[in-house]
Amino acid sequence: MINETEEQEREYLEEIKEKLTLNLRRVNERVQQVSNELKANKEYIYEFQSGMDEADWVAADQSLNRIASTGENVVALRKKIYKLLGSPYFGRIDFSSRGSASMPIYIGIASFADEMSRKGLIFDWRAPVSSMFYDYELGEADYKTPSGTVKGVINLKRQYRIREGKMEFMIENSLNIHDEVLQKELSKSSDDRMKNIVATIQRDQNAVIRNESASVMIIQGVAGSGKTSIALHRVAFLLYRYRDTIKSKDILIISPNKVFADYISNVLPELGEEHVPETGMDELAADLLGPTVRFQTFFQQVYALLDHRDEKFVERIRFKSSFEFLAKLNQYLIHVENNYFQAEEIRVAGTVIPFPLIMERFKAYHRMPMMKRFPEVTKDILQHLRGLVNRKLSNREKEKVWQAIPRMFRMSSAMDLYRDFYAWIGRKDMLVSFHGDGLEYADVFPLIYCKIRVEGSASYDHVKHLLVDEMQDYTPMHYAVLSRVFLCKKTILGDINQTVNPYSASSADTIEEVFPQGEIVKLQRSYRSTLEIARFALGIRPNPDMIPMERHGEEPAVVGYATSAEEIEGIRKMISDFRLSGNQSLGIVCKTHQQASWIHGQLRVADVHLLTADSTSFVQGIAVTTVHMAKGLEFDEVIIPGVSAKNYHTEVDSSLLYIACTRAMHRLMLTYSGEQSSLIVRET
Numbered sequence: 106m107i108n109e110t111e112e113q114e115r116e117y118l119e120e121i122k123e124k125l126t127l128n129l130r131r132v133n134e135r136v137q138q139v140s141n142e143l144k145a146n147k148e149y150i151y152e153f154q155s156g157m158d159e160a161d162w163v164a165a166d167q168s169l170n171r172i173a174s175t176g177e178n179v180v181a182l183r184k185k186i187y188k189l190l191g192s193p194y195f196g197r198i199d200f201s202s203r204g205s206a207s208m209p210i211y212i213g214i215a216s217f218a219d220e221m222s223r224k225g226l227i228f229d230w231r232a233p234v235s236s237m238f239y240d241y242e243l244g245e246a247d248y249k250t251p252s253g254t255v256k257g258v259i260n261l262k263r264q265y266r267i268r269e270g271k272m273e274f275m276i277e278n279s280l281n282i283h284d285e286v287l288q289k290e291l292s293k294s295s296d297d298r299m300k301n302i303v304a305t306i307q308r309d310q311n312a313v314i315r316n317e318s319a320s321v322m323i324i325q326g327v328a329g330s331g332k333t334s335i336a337l338h339r340v341a342f343l344l345y346r347y348r349d350t351i352k353s354k355d356i357l358i359i360s361p362n363k364v365f366a367d368y369i370s371n372v373l374p375e376l377g378e379e380h381v382p383e384t385g386m387d388e389l390a391a392d393l394l395g396p397t398v399r400f401q402t403f404f405q406q407v408y409a410l411l412d413h414r415d416e417k418f419v420e421r422i423r424f425k426s427s428f429e430f431l432a433k434l435n436q437y438l439i440h441v442e443n444n445y446f447q448a449e450e451i452r453v454a455g456t457v458i459p460f461p462l463i464m465e466r467f468k469a470y471h472r473m474p475m476m477k478r479f480p481e482v483t484k485d486i487l488q489h490l491r492g493l494v495n496r497k498l499s500n501r502e503k504e505k506v507w508q509a510i511p512r513m514f515r516m517s518s519a520m521d522l523y524r525d526f527y528a529w530i531g532r533k534d535m536l537v538s539f540h541g542d543g544l545e546y547a548d549v550f551p552l553i554y555c556k557i558r559v560e561g562s563a564s565y566d567h568v569k570h571l572l573v574d575e576m577q578d579y580t581p582m583h584y585a586v587l588s589r590v591f592l593c594k595k596t597i598l599g600d601i602n603q604t605v606n607p608y609s610a611s612s613a614d615t616i617e618e619v620f621p622q623g624e625i626v627k628l629q630r631s632y633r634s635t636l637e638i639a640r641f642a643l644g645i646r647p648n649p650d651m652i653p654m655e656r657h658g659e660e661p662a663v664v665g666y667a668t669s670a671e672e673i674e675g676i677r678k679m680i681s682d683f684r685l686s687g688n689q690s691l692g693i694v695c696k697t698h699q700q701a702s703w704i705h706g707q708l709r710v711a712d713v714h715l716l717t718a719d720s721t722s723f724v725q726g727i728a729v730t731t732v733h734m735a736k737g738l739e740f741d742e743v744i745i746p747g748v749s750a751k752n753y754h755t756e757v758d759s760s761l762l763y764i765a766c767t768r769a770m771h772r773l774m775l776t777y778s779g780e781q782s783s784l785i786v787r788e789t
Contacts, residue, residue, distance in 0.1 A: 106199065106261065107209055111275050114265075118272055121193050121217075121226060128220065132179060136663070139176040146172060185215045185377055192267045192407045193217070194227050195304040196238045200246065202257035209261075212238050214303055215377050225498055227269055230303045231315075238262070239311035252349040263319070264304065268734035283385065298371035298723070300465040302334050313626050314339045315347065321623035323576070324598035325613035327651040328642070328767035329633025332598045333369060333737055336572055339596055343570060353379035355569040357591075359386055362404075364716055364730075366736045368723040375477065381572075386579065393553045393590070399543035400518075403578065404718040406546040407605050407733055410757070411697050418545075419608055421535055426580040426609035434551060437526045438558050442475065443658045445515040451486070454494045456501045469639065474561040475514065483510045518554035526555070547609070550582040559591050565590050573597045575736060577604045577611055584611070584619040595616040595620070602648050603764050605733045607757055631767075633739055638766065638773045639663065644786035646763035661766070661773035663748070667783055672746065673707045679744055680710065680727060688741035688772070693729040695745075695763040696752060702706055704746055705729040732761045735768050746776045753782040 108117045131180055150157070150165050157165070194213035202206040203642060210228055212235045217227040228235050232597045237246045240703045247256040266273040306314065313335055316322060322339075328334030340356055353373070357379055360366040366383045373381055384392075387402045392402070401409075409418065446467055448460040466485045470478040486506055491498060516522045540543045544552065556562065571591045573579070575654040576599030587595075597616060604610035613625045629650045631639055635658035643651060676693070695701040698717065705715040708729070714722075716730035723738065747753075747764045753762055762784055766773060775785065 106207065110568055112156050114263075114275055115272055118193065118267065118270075121211075122190060122217065122270055124226065125186055125190050125193065125217065126660070126785050128217075129183065129190070131220075132183045132186060135179050136176070136183060139172060139179055143169070143172045144780075149451075160656070166605075186377075187376065188215075189213060189215060189217055189227065191269055195265055195267065197261070197263040197265075198238050198259050199261035200237065200257055200259055202255050205257075210234055211237075214301070214375070229345065230306075231342045236311065236315060236346045240308050247288055262479050266304070290437070292506065298367075299334060299337075299369045301372055301375045302331060302338065303376070304339070307630070309340075309626075309628065309630075317343075319594070321595045321620040321622040323613045323616050323620070323623045323625045324628065325625060325650060326598065326600055326628035327631050328600060328603060328764070329639075329739075330600075330628035331629035331632055332374065332600070332628055334362050335371060335628070336574070336596050336598050337372040338376070339542040340381060340570065340572060341373055341378050344378050350568050353381050355567065356572065357565070357568045357570075358383045359389065359571045359574065361385070361575045361736060361743075362718065362734060363721040364723050364734060365574075365720065366454045368738055370426065371401065386583065387452050389590075390549050390553060392550070393556065398552075400549045401539040401543060401546040401624070402718070402762075403546055404733065408698055410606060410608075412699075417537075421537065421545065421549045422608045424532075424535060425551060425582065428581050428615075430551070431581045431585055433530055434526060434554065437529050438555070440529070441516075441559070442521065446475070447515070449509075449513060451506060451509050453505050454490060454498060456490070458490065458495050458506075462486070462489070463513070474557065475559045476511075477561045479510045479514070481506050486510070516559070519552060519559050522559055523552050525554045550580070550586050554582060554589075557586065561564075566592070569593050571595045575599050575603075576613075576616060577601045578606065578609075579611055580609050581611065581615065581619055584616055589620060597623075602646060602760070603767075604760055605734060605764070607760060634767060634768055634773075635659075635771060638769050641773065642763050642766035644740055645766065645784055646759050658771050661769075661775065663775045663777075663781065663785055666776065666778045669778045672776050673704070675776055676704070676744055676746060677708060677710070679776075680708070680713070683727070683742055686742070686772075689742065690725055690736065690740040691742045692729045692735060692740035692768055693727070693744045693746065694768060695729065695731055696758070696761055697745065698731055700747055700752075701729050701731050732764050736764060738768060739770055741770050742767055742774070744774045744776065747778075748775045748782045748785060749777040750780040750782050752777075753784050758782075759784050 108114045144170055146165070157523065192213070192432045194211040195211040197209060198212070199207045201770050211226065212230055213226070213227040214230060216225065216229040216232065218225050230238075230779075233250050234255075235247050238680035240246070241259055243259050245256070246259045247254050253433060258306050264276045264710060270692055312333065313322070313324060316339070324332050325488065326335075342352060344353060344356075357367070360369070360383055362385060370380065372380070390400065406422070409415075416518065446464070448463040448467065450460045450464070451458040459473060463482065463486065466482045467478055470481050473481070483506055487498065487503060490502075490506070516525065524536060527533050536548065537545060553562070568591055570593055572588070573587070575598045578599070601610060601612040613627070617623045617625060627650065630652045630656050634642070634653070635656050636653050637658055637660050639651065641661040680691065693701075693704065695704060701715065701717075705713065710727070714724045716728050716734050718734070720734075728740075745762070748762065752758075762782075
C-alpha cells in the first residue's frame with residue numbers, strides 16, 4: 106500500500122502540488138501562446154483586409170473562432186488547476202477489483218492525470234469509480250460503467266481536509282467516516298454563499314445526485330436537509346455525465362428571488378462548471394404574458410395575506426390553487442374547442458366554401474393551439490378555392506378569406522376566454538382585478554394556461570433540464586403550465602412544511618399528480634441546525650419526518666421585554682454579542698416587510714443590511730429580512746423579533762415561525778414585548 110502513514114500522505118500531497126504547479130506553468134505558456142496567435146491573426150486581417158475576397162474572410166473568421174475556442178478551453182483548464190492547487194482532493198479509497206492489485210483512488214472536484222504516464226492521479230467526484238466513496242464503507246463494493254458493473258473490495262478509506270494547499274486533518278478507516286468530517290464541517294461558521302458539499306455527500310444524497318433515469322425528480326426535503334445543494338450537485342453531475350450534449354446554458358433554474366439566486370450562485374463554479382441561467386416565476390409569467398399585462402406578484406400576494414385576512418381573497422386563492430379548478434378549466438377548454446368555433450360558409454370568387462369543409466380543416470389541426478390553426482385553415486381553404494376557380498386569386502379575394510376564418514371564433518384573446526370561463530362556471534365573483542386593471546396573482550398562471558391552449562406560447566425548447574426550487578409555493582396550475590412550456594427533464598424540490606401561503610401550497614404527492622412519471626425522493630435528515638434548535642422548531646410545528654443531526658449547542662433563548670423600545674435595545678445588545686462571537690452571519694428574521702423596515706430603521710446601525718423583494722444579492726454579516734426572503738438561506742445566528750401573542754397566533758404564523766427558526770445553524774434568539782406567543786412551546 107502506498108502512503109501508509111499521515112507523514113507519507115503529507116509528502117504525497119506536496120508531490121501532487123508540484124505536478125499541478127508544473128502543469129499550471131505549461132498551461133500559462135499555452136494561454137500566452139493562444140493570446141499571441143489571436144493577436145497576430147487580427148493584425149494580419151487588419152493589414153490585408155483590402156485585398157481579401159469572400160473566401161478569405163470566411164477562412165479568417167473560422168481561424169479566429171478556432172483560436173478563441175482553444176483559448177476558452179485553456180483558460181478553463183487553468184481555473185481548474187488553480188482550484189486543485191488549493192485543495193487537490195478530499196478522499197481516498199483503495200479498491201481492488203476481482204483478480205487485480207489494490208489501487209489507490211484519490212477523489213477531488215476535478216480529474217488530473219500525470220502528463221508523462223497519463224495515469225490518473227485525481228478522479229473527479231462525479232466519475233463512476235468515485236461513487237464508491239459515497240456508497241460504501243470497507244468491504245465489498247461495486248460501481249457502474251457504460252460497459253457494465255465492476256465489482257471488488259474497498260481495502261482502505263480516508264478523508265482529508267486540505268485548505269490553501271495544507272492538510273488540516275486526515276481521518277482513517279472509520280466505519281462512519283463521513284459523520285466525523287460532517288460534524289467538523291457543520292460546526293464551522295457560514296459564509297456569504299452556499300458551498301459545495303462534495304466531501305460530505307451522504308449515500309441517500311448521492312443516489313439523488315447520480316439518478317440519470319428520472320424524467321421528473323421530485324425532492325421533498327425537511328428544513329436543513331441540503332435539498333438545494335443536492336439539486337445543484339445533481340446539475341453538476343448531469344453536466345459531467347452528458348458533457349457532449351448539455352452545457353450550462355442549456356439548464357434553467359427557477360428560484361424564489363434574486364437574493365437566493367445570488368446565495369447559491371457560487372456552488373456550480375466551485376465545482377468547475379459555468380453559471381447556469383436563472384429566473385423567477387414572476388419573470389417567467391411576464392415573459393409568457395407579454396409586457397402589456399399587469400399583475401400582482403407572489404410577494405405582494407403574501408404581503409396582502411399577512412397584512413389583513415380577507416376571507417373572500419383567501420377563498421379565491423384556495424379555489425384557484427386546487428385540482429378541481431384545473432379540472433374545470435380543462436373541461437371549459439374542451440367545451441370551447443367543440444363549440445366556440447362556429448364555421449360558416451364563405452362566398453368568394455363566385456363560389457361557396459361550405460362550412461363542413463372549414464370545420465373539418467379546423468379539427469384536422471387539433472394538436473395545435475386554437476388560434477394558431479386559423480392561418481393553416483385559411484391556407485388550406487385558399488388552396489381548395491384555387492382548385493375550384495382554376496385561376497390565381499386576387500389580393501381582395503384572399504384577404505376576404507383571411508379575415509373570415511378568425512371571425513368564426515367567438516373570442517379574440519386569451520383574456521376574453523378567461524373572463525368567459527367564470528361566467529361558464531357561474532362564478533363571476535371569482536375574478537377580481539388587482540389595483541384596478543391588473544390580475545391577482547392567483548389568476549396569472551390560469552391565464553397563461555389559457556393563452557398556451559388557445560394562442561401558443563414562447564418557446565423554451567433550448568432548455569434541456571429545468572430545476573424548480575421552493576416547489577411548495579406553486580400550485581397545480583403552475584405545474585400544468587411548466588409541463589407544457591418545458592418539455593425537458595426536471596428536478597423539482599421543496600418542503601411542504603415551509604410554505605408562506607398555506608392556501609396555495611403543493612406537496613410532492615400533489616406535484617406527482619401533474620407529473621405521474623415523476624420519482625419522489627424524501628430527504629428526512631436535517632444537517633443545518635443544532636439538535637437544540639431543531640427540537641425547538643419542532644415544538645412550534647411538529648414534523649415526524651425530520652431526523653435532526655446529533656450536533657449540540659446552546660438552547661434557544663426567548664427573551665421578553667416590557668416595551669418595544671426595550672426590545673430594540675435588547676436586539677442591539679445581541680448584535681454586539683454577535684460581533685464578539687466569531688460567527689460570520691446574523692439574520693434578523695421578521696414576519697412582514699413592514700416589521701423588517703421598522704426594525705431596520707430603529708436599529709440605526711451602518712452595517713445592518715435590509716433585504717427586500719427588490720434586493721439582488723446576499724450580503725455577509727448582519728441582515729434584516731422577512732421569513733419569505735429568508736427561505737433557503739441559513740445564518741450562524743438568528744434573531745426573531747416580535748414573537749408576541751398579538752403578532753404570532755394563527756396556523757399561518759406557526760409555519761412562518763418554524764421557517765424562521767430553521768434558518769439558524771448555531772444560535773437562536775427570539776424576542777417579544779408584551780405577552781409571549783402561545784405558539785412557542787418549551788420543554789420544562
